[in-house]
Amino acid sequence: MSITNTPTSNDACLSIVHSLMCHRQGGESETFAKRAIESLVKKLKEKKDELDSLITAITTNGAHPSKCVTIQRTLDGRLQVAGRKGFPHVIYARLWRWPDLHKNELKHVKYCQFAFDLKCDSVCVNPYHYERVVSAGIDLSGLTLSGSGSSGLMVKDEYDYDCPSSLPSSEGHIQTIQHPPARPVAQEAFSTPALLPSADSSSSASTSAFSSIAVGSTNATSTWTRNNFTPNVPHPQNGHIQHHPPMHHPGHYWPVHNEIAFQPPISNHPAPEYWCSIAYFEMDVQVGETFKVPSNCPIVTVDGYVDPSGGDRFCLGQLSNVHRTEAIERARLHIGKGVQLECKGEGDVWVRCLSDHAVFVQSYYLDREAGRAPGDAVHKIYPSAYIKVFDLRQCHRQMQQQAATAQAAAAAQAAAVAGNIPGPGSVGGIAPAISLSAAAGIGVDDLRRLCILRMSFVKGWGPDYPRQSIKETPCWIEIHLHRALQLLDEVLHTMPIADPQPLD
Numbered sequence: 001m002s003i004t005n006t007p008t009s010n011d012a013c014l015s016i017v018h019s020l021m022c023h024r025q026g027g028e029s030e031t032f033a034k035r036a037i038e039s040l041v042k043k044l045k046e047k048k049d050e051l052d053s054l055i056t057a058i059t060t061n062g063a064h065p066s067k068c069v070t071i072q073r074t075l076d077g078r079l080q081v082a083g084r085k086g087f088p089h090v091i092y093a094r095l096w097r098w099p100d101l102h103k104n105e106l107k108h109v110k111y112c113q114f115a116f117d118l119k120c121d122s123v124c125v126n127p128y129h130y131e132r133v134v135s136a137g138i139d140l141s142g143l144t145l146s147g148s149g150s151s152g153l154m155v156k157d158e159y160d161y162d163c164p165s166s167l168p169s170s171e172g173h174i175q176t177i178q179h180p181p182a183r184p185v186a187q188e189a190f191s192t193p194a195l196l197p198s199a200d201s202s203s204s205a206s207t208s209a210f211s212s213i214a215v216g217s218t219n220a221t222s223t224w225t226r227n228n229f230t231p232n233v234p235h236p237q238n239g240h241i242q243h244h245p246p247m248h249h250p251g252h253y254w255p256v257h258n259e260i261a262f263q264p265p266i267s268n269h270p271a272p273e274y275w276c277s278i279a280y281f282e283m284d285v286q287v288g289e290t291f292k293v294p295s296n297c298p299i300v301t302v303d304g305y306v307d308p309s310g311g312d313r314f315c316l317g318q319l320s321n322v323h324r325t326e327a328i329e330r331a332r333l334h335i336g337k338g339v340q341l342e343c344k345g346e347g348d349v350w351v352r353c354l355s356d357h358a359v360f361v362q363s364y365y366l367d368r369e370a371g372r373a374p375g376d377a378v379h380k381i382y383p384s385a386y387i388k389v390f391d392l393r394q395c396h397r398q399m400q401q402q403a404a405t406a407q408a409a410a411a412a413q414a415a416a417v418a419g420n421i422p423g424p425g426s427v428g429g430i431a432p433a434i435s436l437s438a439a440a441g442i443g444v445d446d447l448r449r450l451c452i453l454r455m456s457f458v459k460g461w462g463p464d465y466p467r468q469s470i471k472e473t474p475c476w477i478e479i480h481l482h483r484a485l486q487l488l489d490e491v492l493h494t495m496p497i498a499d500p501q502p503l504d
Helices: 013-021 030-044 048-059 088-096 326-332 364-369 392-417 430-440 444-451 482-494
Strands: 070-072 079-081 084-086 106-108 122-124 130-132 176-179 184-192 222-229 274-282 291-294 299-303 313-315 339-344 348-353 359-362 378-381 386-390 452-457 476-481
Touching: 013 030, 013 048, 030 048, 030 070, 030 079, 030 088, 079 088, 084 088, 088 106, 088 122, 088 130, 274 299, 274 339, 274 482, 348 359, 364 386, 364 392, 392 444, 392 482, 444 452, 444 482, 476 482
Parallel strands: 176 378, 299 313
Antiparallel strands: 070 122, 079 084, 106 130, 184 222, 274 291, 274 476, 299 339, 339 348, 348 386, 359 378, 359 452, 452 476
8 A cells, every 4th residue: 555554354353453542533432442442343354345345434534535335234224233233324524534423413425335224135335425414403412422311411500501691691690601713704814023043051950849840952943733713702891802823023032912012021041842741540540641732733633533743633432541431432433623822922821622522621810811810710612612721921011910929928927926017017026927828838839830831621510610729620630730730930039938837
C-alpha cells in the first residue's frame, strides 16, 4: 500500500486490529471497540479484497473509493458485541466516523450494493458507504450510546444546549453563569510577531514555594487562519465582551492585540518555554502525564479522541485508568471535539468550546467580570462560544495586592499580638490580631490559584448540581499558566510572604 505502516489483508489479525483501533473516534469504550473490530476482521479474513477495502477506507478516512465490506445478516438484523446488540452498520459507523450517531440517521450511498436497508443476505458495514442525515427538529443531544431506556438518558441541564433566548433571567441568585455562543463573522487571516528572545542564562533558584519555570528559545513567527467572533450575547451579569484581533507592533516583545497595543510587557523576563501545562483528572485522580504546550503553539486543542498527543493537541481518549467507572466512561464519550485554548498577547487566555456539549469553567477573571467574589461562581460555556477566561494584567494586579496585603497584615498581626499597635482599636492587642488574621492567612498556594484555570467537560458542579466540587466531576482539566506563574515568582521575590501559621 502507498501509506507507510498500513497493514494489508495478509498481515496478522492483531496488526490489523491495532491499526484500525488507532482510527476510532472515541465514542465507545476501548474494550467494546476492540471486540467489535476483532470480530469484524476475523469475519473478513477469508475475504481478502473486502478486508483490504475496509483497511483502505478507514486508514484514509474515506479519501479513496472502496468496495462493500459485508458480513452475514442475522435473523433480527442485529449484531451482538460484548453482550450488547446493535445494527452492524451503525456500530461501525459510530466507531470510525460519528461517535454520537443515532441508529435512524444513516442513509446508504447509491453505489452500495449490500446496504442494510436493501435487506440482502449480506450487510455492508463500510462506514464510508453511508451518509449521516439528521431529521430537522429532533434534539439528539441527550442521547447516549450505552444501553437503552430511561437509564441511558443524560441530565438535561448538563447535556442539552439551551439557546440564548431561553437563558434564565438575571433576577435572583444564579450560581452557574451561562455564556452562550455569539454570532460568527467572516474568517480573517493574520500573523503574530515574534515572541520574546530566548534567554542564554538559566533562571536562578526560586525562594518561593514552587520551582522556577525553565526558559527556552521561542523566537518564532506563526501565521494561521481562524474564525473571529464578536461576542454580543453575554452571560447575564457581564457587560458585553469584545474580541479584538491582534495588531502588529514590532517594538513589543510579545504578540499584541489592540486591547494592549500601547501597553509595554509587564515584565522583561523572557517568555517561558511552555505557555501552559494541562493535567487531566477523573474525579480526584490525575490520569496520564501533564501535557505541556510550547510557546510557539499559541492555540492548543484538548479533545476526546485517541490520536497521539503532541504539540498543539492533547487527546484524552487515549488515556487509560484502571479505576475508571462506567459513569466516567459515559461522560468521556461526550468530550468529542473538546475545547481550544488560545494564548493572546503576553498571556491572556481565550476558550472556544468545540464540543457538542457545554464545558464548565472556574475563572477568577470571569468571576470579577460578573461582579462575583473569586471562586464564587461556575461558568457554563456553551458549544461554539468563544470567550476570554484569563487576563494577565488583572491577575498581576491581584497577586501584587494580595501579596502586599498579606505581608502587611502579617507584620501588623505580629505587632498586635505583642501589644505594640496604639490607637482606639487596640485592646491589649487582641482585637486587631483577630481582624487581621484573615488577611495574614493568605499563603503562596492562594496566590498560585490566581494562575490556574479549571475546566470540566459535560458535567457541572456547584449549588446548581449534585456535585459540590470539580473533584467530583467525571472528567476535567487543570491549566497552569506559566507566564502568570513567572510573574508571581517575581512578586514573591520582591515581597516574600510566609505560609500562614495557625494562631496560638
